[in-house]
Amino acid sequence: MDWNTIFVTTVKASIGLETVVYALAAIGVNIQFGYAGLLNFGQAAFLGVAAYGLAVIVSTFGLSFWLGIAVGLVATVVLAFLLGIPTLRLRADYLAIVTIAAAEIVRLVFRSVAFKDVFGGSDGRQNFSGDFYAMNPYAPGSYGIGPIKFDERTTWVLTVGWILIALSCVLVYLLMKSPWGRVLKAIREDEDAVRSLGKNVFSYKMQALVLGGVIGCLGGFIFGLGQASIQPDLFGTEFTFYAYTIVILGGAARVFSPVVGAAIFWVLLVFVGNTLSEAVGAGVFGSAITVTQVGSVRFILVGLGLMLLLIFRPQGIFGDKREIALDAR
Amino acid sequence: MRRAVIAFTAFLGGLVLLLSSPAWAEGEALKGTLQNQGQPVNGVKISVVAEDGSPVAAVTTGADGTWEVPVSKAGKYKVTLDQKTLPSGIGLKFKDKGTLDVQVYEGNQRNVLFALAPAGQQNGGNASGESASSVWDRVAQLTFEGFNLGLIIALAAMGLSLVFGTTGLTNFAHGELLTLGAMAAYLFNAVLGVPLILSAVIAVVIGGAFGYLQDRFFWGQLRKRGSSLVAMMIISIGLALFLRYIFLFLFGGESRPFAEYNAQPGIQVGPISAAPKNFIAMGVELAVLVIVGVALLKTRTGKAARAVADNPALAASSGINVERVIQIIWTVGGAVAALAGVMLGLAQNINYQMGFQILLLVFAGVTLGGLGTAFGALVGSLVVGLFIQLSTLVVPTELKTVGALLVLILVMLFRPQGILGRRERIG
Numbered sequence: 001m002d003w004n005t006i007f008v009t010t011v012k013a014s015i016g017l018e019t020v021v022y023a024l025a026a027i028g029v030n031i032q033f034g035y036a037g038l039l040n041f042g043q044a045a046f047l048g049v050a051a052y053g054l055a056v057i058v059s060t061f062g063l064s065f066w067l068g069i070a071v072g073l074v075a076t077v078v079l080a081f082l083l084g085i086p087t088l089r090l091r092a093d094y095l096a097i098v099t100i101a102a103a104e105i106v107r108l109v110f111r112s113v114a115f116k117d118v119f120g121g122s123d124g125r126q127n128f129s130g131d132f133y134a135m136n137p138y139a140p141g142s143y144g145i146g147p148i149k150f151d152e153r154t155t156w157v158l159t160v161g162w163i164l165i166a167l168s169c170v171l172v173y174l175l176m177k178s179p180w181g182r183v184l185k186a187i188r189e190d191e192d193a194v195r196s197l198g199k200n201v202f203s204y205k206m207q208a209l210v211l212g213g214v215i216g217c218l219g220g221f222i223f224g225l226g227q228a229s230i231q232p233d234l235f236g237t238e239f240t241f242y243a244y245t246i247v248i249l250g251g252a253a254r255v256f257s258p259v260v261g262a263a264i265f266w267v268l269l270v271f272v273g274n275t276l277s278e279a280v281g282a283g284v285f286g287s288a289i290t291v292t293q294v295g296s297v298r299f300i301l302v303g304l305g306l307m308l309l310l311i312f313r314p315q316g317i318f319g320d321k322r323e324i325a326l327d328a329r
Numbered sequence: 330m331r332r333a334v335i336a337f338t339a340f341l342g343g344l345v346l347l348l349s350s351p352a353w354a355e356g357e358a359l360k361g362t363l364q365n366q367g368q369p370v371n372g373v374k375i376s377v378v379a380e381d382g383s384p385v386a387a388v389t390t391g392a393d394g395t396w397e398v399p400v401s402k403a404g405k406y407k408v409t410l411d412q413k414t415l416p417s418g419i420g421l422k423f424k425d426k427g428t429l430d431v432q433v434y435e436g437n438q439r440n441v442l443f444a445l446a447p448a449g450q451q452n453g454g455n456a457s458g459e460s461a462s463s464v465w466d467r468v469a470q471l472t473f474e475g476f477n478l479g480l481i482i483a484l485a486a487m488g489l490s491l492v493f494g495t496t497g498l499t500n501f502a503h504g505e506l507l508t509l510g511a512m513a514a515y516l517f518n519a520v521l522g523v524p525l526i527l528s529a530v531i532a533v534v535i536g537g538a539f540g541y542l543q544d545r546f547f548w549g550q551l552r553k554r555g556s557s558l559v560a561m562m563i564i565s566i567g568l569a570l571f572l573r574y575i576f577l578f579l580f581g582g583e584s585r586p587f588a589e590y591n592a593q594p595g596i597q598v599g600p601i602s603a604a605p606k607n608f609i610a611m612g613v614e615l616a617v618l619v620i621v622g623v624a625l626l627k628t629r630t631g632k633a634a635r636a637v638a639d640n641p642a643l644a645a646s647s648g649i650n651v652e653r654v655i656q657i658i659w660t661v662g663g664a665v666a667a668l669a670g671v672m673l674g675l676a677q678n679i680n681y682q683m684g685f686q687i688l689l690l691v692f693a694g695v696t697l698g699g700l701g702t703a704f705g706a707l708v709g710s711l712v713v714g715l716f717i718q719l720s721t722l723v724v725p726t727e728l729k730t731v732g733a734l735l736v737l738i739l740v741m742l743f744r745p746q747g748i749l750g751r752r753e754r755i756g
Contacts, residue, residue, distance in 0.1 A: 039559065039562070041566075085742070086738055086739075086741040086742035087741055090741065090745050092559060093499040093558075093562060094696070094741060094745065096499065096562065097499070097692045097696060097737070098737065098738055098741055100689065101689050101692070101693070101734040101737050101738065102734070102738065104689055104730070104734060105731045105734050105735065108727070108728065108730060108731050109728070109731060112725065112727050112728055113403050113404065113432065113725070113727055114725045114727065114728060121403070121404075122402060122403070237685075238570070241566055241567075241570060244563060244566070245567075248563070292581075292582075293577075293578050296574040296575075296577040296578040297574075297578065298574075299570055299571075299573070299574035299577075300570075300571055300574045300575055300578065302567075302570055303566075303567045303568065303569070303570030303571030303572070303573075303574065304567070304571050305567075306563065306564070306566065306567030306570065307564050307567035307568055307571065310556075310560050310563055310564045310567065311551065311554075311556070311564065314560055
């Protein structure tokens with residue numbers, strides 16, 4: 001058992017690419033689910049649309065990086081409207097079903113043979129991150145403390161990612177203190193009461209859906225740029241469920257909980273994954289578990305954790321039980 | 330209305346006996362059957378080359394004339410029949426059609442046809458053109474396949490819809506009940522060597538028991554604690570992830586068939602060609618749906634179930650034991666879902682994601698018919714099944730699910746209560 005490697009990878013995971021991507025996705029989910037009570041189970045699609053918007057513009061059409069970012073953002077907003085218009089007037093579970101279906105539609109279209117020339121089929125797209133790394137201010141080398149080091153490319157991606165997270169958190173903090181945020185929370189608590197006060201509930205919900213989608217889509221850009229490639233299957237439904245687990249773990253309707261939740265989530269996941277792989281490699285379990293099965297253990301634990309959290313501590317680590325939108329309406 | 334639905338179901342039963350195939354198998358492959366005037370042709374070498382020119386495999390047709398080449402991913406392939414290996418006296422009907430370019434879609438097992446003819450009756454050049462009636466043949470074939478898929482969706486949808494009607498739970502773990510059924514049947518059939526029909530019966534019993542236990546020790550307890558519906562919905566997602574990856578852990582990531590009935594030669598009924606197992610599977614599915622439907626309409630428990638689905642509080646105050654009814658619904662729902670899983674495993678192959686993949690179609694069927702109504706679920710599922718298969722006339726096969734899910738979204742826009750649902754249910 002190589003405890004040193006396990007330790008280093010685990011510490012790296014706490015601020016690594018996955019944590020950044022999932023934190024951004026979870027901040028979006030937190031706005032939608034935590035503050036507004038909307039069950040958007042298609043967050044993966046928002047990230048996917050943004051990442052593909054960027055990748056297709058740059059690698060398929062050979063246009064500029066910033067145009068790609070703009071197209072990604074516009075595509076995200078359009079997706080939010082497409083999902084919101086039919087469902088936001090209906091009960092919570094309808095939005096859940098429609099968004100999960102839409103996320104699958106998006107993924108199936110991305111990986112289809114028919115659109116292979118545009119989206120690259122199941123191999124996805126590469127060669128779109130050059131302009132981003134050309135802006136890298138870090139000289140080649142490795143940066144970090146002691147054994148915890150990242151190369152200059154990763155450091156650049158993580159710097160941008162954490163700046164985006166900080167900006168998003170500030171935005172969420174300011175918004176939720178404003179009258180706008182109070183209306184949103186009131187909608188979560190009692191939609192009819194808000195409507196009787198003359199507020200346009202539909203419009204507020206739509207704004208929350210769009211805002212959550214746009215913050216999530218920043219995660220999509222970071223995901224694509226950090227890996228320098230994207231594949232459709234990165235944006236499966238499991239992605240969204242991870243983001244929900246993170247929000248619920250941290251505590252819904254709290255500004256920092258998605259960020260802390262993402263860090264804890266990935267530390268636990270990487271630690272368990274690596275320890276199990278090492279243990280299997282060292283033959284601790286004999287032939288009971290093979291290395292390929294370790295990957296599924298992760299998901300089993302996430303599923304179990306999600307169930308236990310909601311049954312025994314729905315407010316997560318930092319949340320307030322009275323503020324969780326768990327009543328269907 | 331409900332009687333009309335029952336009558337409609339019975340009519341479908343008659344239709345199935347007249348009509349007949351599953352074209353949606355998991356795992357891409359190229360396959361075909363070489364026949365000359367109805368007789369299988371064996372020992373012919375067929376080789377497959379990928380788009381980039383790298384050879385995939387070369388196989389020889391079996392005694393029944395069949396051949397199959399699994400390919401690793403969707404894409405374009407060149408299939409070549411080695412004309413020197415054809416038995417003497419038989420040649421290709423069209424000499425220039427010895428090599429075919431075919432496109433394999435995601436999850437598609439593509440049939441490749443080489444037309445053979447006795448030597449001397451061959452055409453040198455162009456194919457004589459497909460006849461105009463072939464479009465109608467294709468419509469009939471796809472309609473049949475649509476019913477086949479729709480019936481499986483309907484089996485799964487019944488349980489899902491009734492559980493929603495009685496407890497309000499949108500159960501995202503329902504698909505895993507299907508996977509459980511298929512995996513249990515696989516365990517008994519392929520691993521322990523029990524005949525498939527017996528394995529299916531065992532799987533149904535296991536599915537029913539699992540449904541009962543799930544309600545007794547999990548959902549029932551959560552209801553007693555007063556967990557809210559949204560919390561339970563997210564819990565069901567956790568449960569779905571948990572179960573799905575336990576299946577992956579135990580079963581592995583590949584798709585596998587049952588040990589029996591997986592290479593049945595097709596039979597031709599009218600314009601439709603399908604393996605006999607499909608006719609039998611559809612008959613069984615219809616019989617189960619009719620039995621459940623009649624039980625809901627005629628028996629005391631069935632009436633109680635509909636009463637609870639309609640209004641639990643009112644049902645309880647008129648002396649119905651709501652908890653007991655819910656338990657029965659979970660047990661029957663689990664058993665029927667397990668049967669749907671076995672049927673799905675028979676139609677495609679068994680895979681840890683099969684339940685989740687069909688779950689969205691089940692949701693589409695249930696929403697289309699009207700959440701919470703048993704018969705709505707049936708009608709909605711059949712429409713979804715038909716729509717998926719018939720849409721392949723226009724859209725590529727790999728995108729047929731997309732069409733069905735788009736329809737789900739459109740239904741939300743124009744008639745959110747579904748075909749048989751009532752307005753007040755949608756909140």
